[in-house]
Every structure is written in C-alpha cells, then in structure tokens.
Amino acid sequence: MLDAIAEAGPGLKAPTQKYIYDAGLDEEYDELKGWVNSFKNVWKERGCTIMCDGWIGTTRKSMIKFLVYYCEGTIFLKSVDASNNIKNVDYLFRLMDDAVEEVGEENVVQVVTDNEASYKAVGYFFNPRIQYKDNVHNDGEVMRGTMTIITRLARTMNERLDAMAEVERYRMKLGTYGGYDMRCAAQRLTPGYLHAWVFA
Structure with a gap:
C-alpha cells in the first residue's frame, strides 16, 4: 500500500472521511x-x-x-x-x-445453540410442567444455574434482587403463581404460551 502511495506522488489526495464511511463502506x-x-x-x-x-x-x-x-x-x-x-x-x-x-x-x-449447563438448569426450573407437579424437587445445581443466569443477565444489583425475589415467589407458588388457574394451565398449555401469559 505504501508503495502505491509513493508511486502516485505527492499530489495524491487521501479519501475523505465521508467517502470512507459512505461510499467506501457501502461498496x-x-x-x-x-x-x-x-x-x-x-x-x-x-x-x-x-x-x-x-x-x-x-x-x-x-x-x-x-x-x-x-x-x-x-x-x-x-x-x-x-x-x-x-x-x-x-x-x-x-x-x-x-x-x-x-x-x-x-x-x-x-x-x-449455546449448550451451557446453566441454561439447561434455568429451562428445567422455569418449565411449568415440572414445577407444578406435587413432588417437584429443585436440587442445588438447578438453583445455582438459575442464579448464575440471573447474575449474568441482570445489569444492576436491584435487578438481581428483584429477579431473585420473583424466582422465590415462583418456586413457592405465591401470588400469581399460586392460583388454581395457573396450576391447571401448567398441565395443559405449552411452555412458551404460559411464559408469555405469566411474565407479560
């Protein structure tokens, strides 16, 4: 490149910033x-x-x-x-x-796609068909994976705390998550529809 510039001589004009960002980039x-x-x-x-x-x-x-x-x-x-x-x-x-x-x-x-264990744990934890069974068991690995993803995605400490509180309400089936309708819906609706219904 330097040889080409030297060959062109001292009268060579450099491309303008506008050319580089407009025409040059488009080309x-x-x-x-x-x-x-x-x-x-x-x-x-x-x-x-x-x-x-x-x-x-x-x-x-x-x-x-x-x-x-x-x-x-x-x-x-x-x-x-x-x-x-x-x-x-x-x-x-x-x-x-x-x-x-x-x-x-x-x-x-x-x-x-990303096959990280934390994502699998979160998928398991938030699957309503699993969580609304009478004998559900969330072991330490599932909860650690869920917390890892919350920590990664939440931008502030307040967002992390809010997300962790929401996870606890979900786990304990409190508020919106505890009603009869929600339990019935968990067994009948697809996870994607249920997610949109609860978290909308």
Whole structure:
C-alpha cells in the first residue's frame, strides 16, 4: 500500500472521511455480501448448520452472534445487540427464525445453540410442567444455574434482587403463581404460551 502511495506522488489526495464511511463502506458491504451469497449454491446442494452463541462484552452489552457452518468452512452471518431485550424463548426463537430465513429454510440441516449447563438448569426450573407437579424437587445445581443466569443477565444489583425475589415467589407458588388457574394451565398449555401469559 505504501508503495502505491509513493508511486502516485505527492499530489495524491487521501479519501475523505465521508467517502470512507459512505461510499467506501457501502461498496465493501456489497462486495462482501456478494461473496457470501456465492456460497448459497453449496448450501443448497449440501446443507448447512446455523450456530449461535451469546456473550456479554466488556461494555456489558449482551451480544448474540450467528455463524453458518458448511462443508467448506464457517462464515459470520450477523450479530445482534440483545442488551435491551428479555432473552426469553419467544425472543430467541424469533432471532433464530430470522437467521434461518436469511440463509434459506430449505438449506438448514440443523441449528446449534449455546449448550451451557446453566441454561439447561434455568429451562428445567422455569418449565411449568415440572414445577407444578406435587413432588417437584429443585436440587442445588438447578438453583445455582438459575442464579448464575440471573447474575449474568441482570445489569444492576436491584435487578438481581428483584429477579431473585420473583424466582422465590415462583418456586413457592405465591401470588400469581399460586392460583388454581395457573396450576391447571401448567398441565395443559405449552411452555412458551404460559411464559408469555405469566411474565407479560
């Protein structure tokens, strides 16, 4: 690059900031999008896997990244800033569904998500079909996993304390969680619908 600049001579004008952020960035984006689209024929022929993973960066932003894995390698698809959203089943499903639509539903063989034990524990704990049985038992590992996720997702101490108090009300079936209607609904409705009904 320096050789090219030297070859152009002292009259060479550097691109403006506006060019770099407007035209230059758009051109790069279009070129990269075209490059990624060139792989879609391979995805149609052999299929692909969508992988997603979430993390919280040093800025405390909650990010979810989506990758496409196929026989020739892995490509970054997109990332989503999920900091201002509740990461419930419906929200995560919507994000995954968007990624599948972007790649093409007919091309996706499987979807791989974060398999952390804490998420499994939380899924177990908040499953109404389990919690509303008469002989429910939440061992220490389930409760530790639940608290780990609350600590990770809550931004402030007050949010953590509120979430922990809500978990305790849920566990003890107090208030909204203790009524006859809720117990019956837990046995008949799907977990996604029940979650939306209780936490709306």
